[in-house]
Amino acid sequence: MIDMERFGQFREGIKGLGSMAVPSTLSDDEKIAKAKQVFFRKIDSNMAIGLESCIHCGHCASACHFHEGTGDAKYTPIRKLELLKRFYRRELSPMRWLHRLYTRDVTTQDLMQWQELVYDSCTECGRCSQICPMGINIAAGVNVMREAMADAQMIPDELAAVEQEQCQGTLFGFGHDQFIEAVDAFRGQGLDIPLDKDKADILLLTTVVDITLFTDAFISTVKVMNNLGVNWTLRSCNFEAANFGLLSGYEALQKQASDGIIKEAISIGAKIVITPECGHAYPALRWDGANEYGQPLPFDVLAISEFLGQQVNAGNLKLKPLGKDKKFTMHDPCKIARHGGVIDEPRAVINALGVDFIETESSGENNWCCGGGAGVFLINRASDLREKAFSIKINQVNDTGADTVVMSCGSCRLNFISGADNANWNKNIESLVVLVAENLAD
């Protein structure tokens, strides 16, 4: 259960986020030059083959929740890479000398026009790549576009504001000191929270959203970790799993944030780092972490749902069955399932809960995106777009006949609660770790 008043305040707070961004100081020429620098650095052989391979079949549109929710052809996923295609053709493709004759150069105006396509209407969910007959990795291309826009200081204001703040060391006003205060407050409620141990097997990460809004998830995670009797700790520096460098595309921040966590984990000799119920936090560390850091990581990275599933399978985590009369379905977060490979473990947990589990028609790696990830939830002008996209989720969940939809991602949870509120949709929206903590068999 969450505090709905707090939730309302959070949503209100987002409305004013944009005004907190420091505006860009770059000229148009500098912007496009910076963007092109990123393009040069980031287009590798995989991306090149992808950009060469599009046959204009248009099927990516039917896999995309933004296109399907609105029916507007401008949201066709491959279109998002149009500027990247043009740049690649002119500068790096094998036949660039020919392409230069008839392919227009990319301009700052083009980038401005594309901002909506690569931020507002793309959550980098990757579902388009599932349908593409040529197997083009569109989401990866969109990330390169974001990285270029970020260096060109063309991130949408709300995301820019948050990114700029995280560079300074806090997020939504939360930093090291506020974290210690919050932990003290939770301890005051009777929660046993190991903090800043010098050595531990497991480093647990959390998010400011979990500490302040989805406190049930935070508390539940602590309870479950204690129940399992593992040697774990939180750290007051680099506690934050959310990486607005990755979300905004500002790579310097992405590296800064993930390097911080990695050094923390190394310093305590952690064997495992667990990311909380947060979507992009998992791939940020699990897949990008080592590459940003420059070396393989000396520890494993697990999502909390992954960890819980493993513990259930190993017999360490025993749960009380809720009963087969309870109809549950699951929403697989894009970054955990499709991009993370964590699909079976959360199901092991739900099955251990002994409910009547019904899969959605597109589930696992084929699941529809909730529409709020990749920072899109923070973009105010996109709220109408998100609502239209979310209607697909509503139908998908309704079609299962389930009363409850479970997810293990705070971003999805935010979007679900918000979307349900907007659409007057009555469905139990549950966090996986909360369910586990509430039903420990001791």
Add this chain to the structure above:
Amino acid sequence: MSELIKNKDQLEANSGNEETLSQSLLKQGISRRTFMKFCTTVTSAMALAPASAILMAETLAQTRRQSVIWLSFQECTGCTESLTRSHKPTIESLIFDFISLDYHHTLQAAAGHAAEEARETAMKDNWGKYILIVDGSIPTKDDGVYSTIAGITNLSMLEEVSKGAAAIVSVGTCAAFGGLPKADPNPTGAKSVSEIIKGKPIINIPGCPPIPVVITGVLAHVLTFGIPDLDDKGRPKAFYGESIHDRCYRRPFYDQGLFAKGFDDEGARKGWCLYEVGCKGPVTHNACATTKWNNGTSFPIQAGHGCIGCSEPDFWDKGGFYKSLPQGQWGSAEGIAAAAVAGAAIGIGAAAMAKSHQKTSGEESS
């Protein structure tokens, strides 16, 4: 054209004490009935209306002997052999005898200067009215010295005799298109009649050799009705309008994809299509598949050998009689392999340049 005998009225206006064709035939013991049969055969072979047979018979019967000069140039005499080599006297050869063949190297009695004089006399007496038949190609290199008659080059003789001809008939592929002498490397500079003579009606009767009845049928048509409808290569459509392929009795095998792969395999023995062993039927126009040879006995495909395309220009230089139509003209495997290596090299170079460009341009300036 108008000099030619075109209809009965003009015929009767012609003076002369030479006997008519029907008188000549009667002397030889050929009845009018047999003669009618010939005319019917020829007109039906040319797909003319049934009434034409009667008109042809009546017209030819009254025909006075048409002066014909036959010039043989760079040839093998096969065309004449085709027409005249027969085991029994045929109607074709008799018709041929009737035409006043005023000059023909193989068939004439005269020789030497007497022969040339006969030619010159015929030309003078029938100036503007004689039909010129040519077989053999005309060498043109080095002022045409490679074939001469009585010291006169073929080239200049052709040019001179054409001047007074009412029409020219190029018999055989050599005269019609250049034939064998023209084959690569064409050392004599051989050319066809129509490459040299302009401004005269020219009928091409190609073939190596042409079918006998095709020759006489065209001549009979010329005498009766004038020049027949010609295709884009100057060949009478009546005999050359269809390709061998479209009239070949083995066509059903082609359509079903049943091909002989060699000359003694199962397909060959079963009489399957000869496309894969080099038959040029699809691109050859002639009457072989319908009219056939030796009074309708057979033709090459029926005997088990693919058509060599002998009534088409440059048939000697089309890759080979045993290479099927699509084969052998597209270059070489080595060339393609070289192209692949070249392309790969360019691609590797392009990628290397791109990568180094990426390194320098991707560096942050800060």
Add this chain to the structure above:
Amino acid sequence: MSLLDFARGPAMQWSLIILVVGVTWRLFGALLLMKKKDLSKAKVESTTGASISTVFNRFWPKPQFAAQMSITLLLAYTMHIGLFVVVFLFSPHITLITDMTGLSWSGLSGGVVMFFGAITLASMIALLIRRLTSPVLKMISTPGDYISWLITALPVLTGLMAHAHFGGPYETVLAIHMLTVELLFIWFPFSKLMHAFLFIPSRAKLGAVFGRRGVKI
């Protein structure tokens, strides 16, 4: 040299060379761009299996997507299978390929190939109508799409015409058919028709990226 001799000879030779040079150039040039080493720990031992299986399983959409794609799938497969039949199962074409490569196989009868040619053309027309009317396709289509359509349709059309002896003297129509094929060869490496080769590395790479993460795509 007649038009047919030109089409069979130098035109075929040079268009093939351009085709081969262009295809190898474009493939090598894109495949050999920089490769990023991935230092993260893979969830699988090797991604080769995932790469290969993605190349093949993408020939048919997953059940979740099949319903939306069904009509296009039908039309596109009719076209591709039709093209395969008319190009590779027609005896005169096989004879040419045998001459070029030494490989040979038997073909189908002319009537059957004509049928496939006709349905290929019909499906291509339907796909063109789709491209001209669908909002998504109108937004992402470029002149290259329409040129590729025309350059692919012309050989099919002229091939049918040549086989049916329709539209002019046979040798001329045949020569035009060959010239349209040679135009296709020349256009091929510079256009989206390269997908005939690109689908392999493109799908394989996606399969590897996701396979590495333990995700079957």
